[in-house]
Amino acid sequence: MDSPEDNLEKIYRSFTGREPGQVASSFFSALSYGDTYIQGTAVQAIKSEWVMSSVGLILPKHVATPPSPIDQVVVYLTAKDILGTKLASSVVISQLSRIPLDAVISFAARVLSIFRAPSASRREVDERFAKEWFIGPTQTRVLNLLRDPSRGLVVPQAILALIKYAMLYSGDSLVPGVEIGNVVLAMVAITDYLNPEREVENSENVITKVPGALGRELISNQVFNADPVEMNLFARFIRTWLQLPQELVGMSEIVDLEKVYQDAVGVPLRDVMAVALVLWAATTAKEGAGPFEEYFAVLKWTPERIRAAVSVFCADVPTFRAEVLKELKSTDWEFSAFGRYPAVTLYNGHLAVIDPALLLKRVFGWLPIYDIKFPSTDGARDRKRAAQAEQCLRRLAEIYTSEVLDSLGASTTVARRVFHDRDLRGAFSSVGVRVADTVVDYGDAWIVIEVTTSQLRRESVAGISDADVVGDLDKLVGEVEQIDSTITSLRVGQEKLTGTPCSVSTRFFPLLVLTEGFPVNPISLTLLREKVEECGLLIGDDVMPLEVVDVVELEMVEGIQEGGGPSLLELLDRKRKANLWRSNLRGFIVDELKLAPRQPRRVLELWEATFKELLPIIDPDRDPDTGLD
Structure with a gap:
């Protein structure tokens, strides 16, 4: 057993005999401003820092630190992050050439219907698809990366880009005997080629006078990812398109927008609103493409009336392919065809809503005015009225x-x-x-x-x-x-x-x-x-x-x-x-x-007014006060 003197000696040596190596040689050590050290040594102390927040609460420093703009950015995982290496662009071609176009669109529709569901949590959706798409060490790596809240797996831009390239490389059906390609691998490969690094005009990276490559990229990204808030979108549309024109009859500049719409498009605006509302509600619940008639079973309409209303924002595959190919060589942020046709009728008769958010913006946003300005039938176009x-x-x-x-x-x-x-x-x-x-x-x-x-x-x-x-x-x-x-x-x-x-x-x-x-x-x-x-x-x-x-x-x-x-x-x-x-x-x-x-x-x-206006059209026998299931 050590004597009290021996114990004291050990304690003394533990504090004075174990300085960092740089001290032993020179007896000088560089100290960092703001750090705390054990008295008499260059050993940095372990401590908790506390600060007062703007509202007077005493909080740990890392909690009380206010956010900066960079904290609002979510960075998507690329193929290099997921697989450890950047995939060649030929991987996209080789995989999509062995996947029917219908399958690519159905894949995209399912992922985005889950991603856009009103109750969806980005973190939960990312973790769900990490477990669904990957196995073994790759799955573990992705799940570990997703622990960082600034990382994301599901990338809407990559999914729409996947469809764009499928229009170019995917056929209408798979050749017998050919092994089907991996749609997830193709999508992951695309992430390495989205928004390639552009030449920075200012070597000091100072942005003034003009946005520069970084500024343009940020603006495009922000516009693309500005998801609609459903309740606010419906409220504003009901008020501006339906209610105010009736309340302000006779006022200069005010016209009956519903009448002008029907005259130009040939379909009642409320019919288009009704089928879009039903389709949006069903899509976010159904998770992907399904039989056309199944979506609209709640509507007690003739098939002709349903298809006429849906045709305003829905195209068949050949029409959609032609529209997408027109903008294929444009920038990575060009998705006008998807905005015009957020729904597609597949070859098997199923209906796929590519992106529920695009569907809402197409019908309940600004775009219906373009149906009046540029109707599908030129003979019905009235420029002055538009x-x-x-x-x-x-x-x-x-x-x-x-x-x-x-x-x-x-x-x-x-x-x-x-x-x-x-x-x-x-x-x-x-x-x-x-x-x-x-x-x-x-x-x-x-x-x-x-x-x-x-x-x-x-x-x-x-x-x-x-x-x-x-x-x-x-x-x-x-x-x-x-x-x-x-x-x-x-x-x-x-x-x-x-x-x-x-x-x-x-x-x-x-x-x-x-x-x-x-x-x-x-x-x-x-x-x-x-x-x-x-x-x-x-x-x-x-x-x-x-x-x-x-x-x-x-x-x-x-x-x-x-x-x-x-x-x-x-x-x-x-x-x-x-x-x-x-x-x-x-x-x-x-x-x-x-x-x-x-x-x-x-x-x-106004949200309640949306259903009171549309439920009698959807189901004349139903009490509008019961809401939409």
Whole structure:
């Protein structure tokens, strides 16, 4: 047994006799700033770091650290990640040439129906297909990689690209005696060839003036992966296409959109909506292609009526192949044919919805206006009527947005007043004065809002060139001019609008609302703000940074306010000082503030109205209050 002196000696040596090797030779050791060391040594201590969060909670440092824009990115697994090596492009050809086209489309339809299901969790879907597609060590490797929440296995872009290449290499049937190819292997091989690295124009990788290859890629990616929020999509469509045209009969610019649609397309709009709703609900439950008649068994219609409505967004295989091949040599983000025909009738008579998200956007988004502008039968085309319908839809989109803003004003406890363009024109009627669409008065601050239906051009979405993106940004700068003009008018003549003098401490929050969405990210928002500043707009210490939002984000704020959360003004004020200040409002709310916005009452009522409008068409004998199974 060691003596007490021996034990003390051991303890002494454990603290003083085991310095790192570099200390033993030189007696000097490089210490890192911010690290903690055991007293008298260069041995780094193991410790937990605690910090105070923005709301006053004491939390571990790794938990309290706010997110950065890169944290919002999901990186898909490539063939090199999965198999340990990059596969030759010939693998795609060799596999697809031995898989019938119907089988490729059915595979894609099944995967995306599971991926797009309303209750689906990306993590659970990825793990499900990792176990289904791979075995042994490969499966283990993939599952381990997926433990990182920033990694993803199911890649919608790769799946649509798989169909594109199948149109070129897959036949209509398999030659007898030929072993069928591996569709998963073909899809995995494609991931190594999506969006190949482009030459970076600026060697310092600093993006200014133009988006560059990285900026274009980010914009295209964001637009492609902007999945619709079903409830908000239905609510807005019902309001703008069905309700408002009836409520605003006689108002200039307003036409009966349903009548114009039927005259141009030859099918009632509500029939198209009904079959799309039934098909979407059945597809996300069924998981893949199935017999045509099985999808529409709930409809007590004639087969001719069903097929007429479905034909608006569904093509047979030869027609679909021809449309896809037209854009095969375009960029990796060109999927216009899939947007026009999100459903395909296969050779065996089955119906495949390629992507339920594309189906929703095709029928309940902006695209129905193109059915009016470019009907399949040229003899039915009325250019003047189509132009009136498009102008009407743009006006109704603005009216819908003003209703959201009015609801926002009514759902906050902060004293405020909402003034629309008619009020602003009345107050600031001087010649040459331009006004914004809406301003919201918070007493010591104003939110100045311009609403536009402007959309990115197809070339910008496909990431073809910097000039296309810059052209779209220039259009937005024109919209910002109206915000700037209104701020100037409010600075010097607020009392003309409100009847009270302007506060000396008033701040202005410029807000651009794009009803059809815009890919807000650190690159696109920085470029827009840069162009606005170059034009001498929104200048002054009292003007906060320009923000860009869509209608769904406004509805998120609407739900937050109804639940007693921060107002729109508070959110905009907090965002400009946040880590995600150059990201979109949705990301700031969900990722940085960790809020879970609920749907506002107004949207819920319109959601219910969707079924009340369509269920009598789907089943005349059914009580619409029972909902859709």
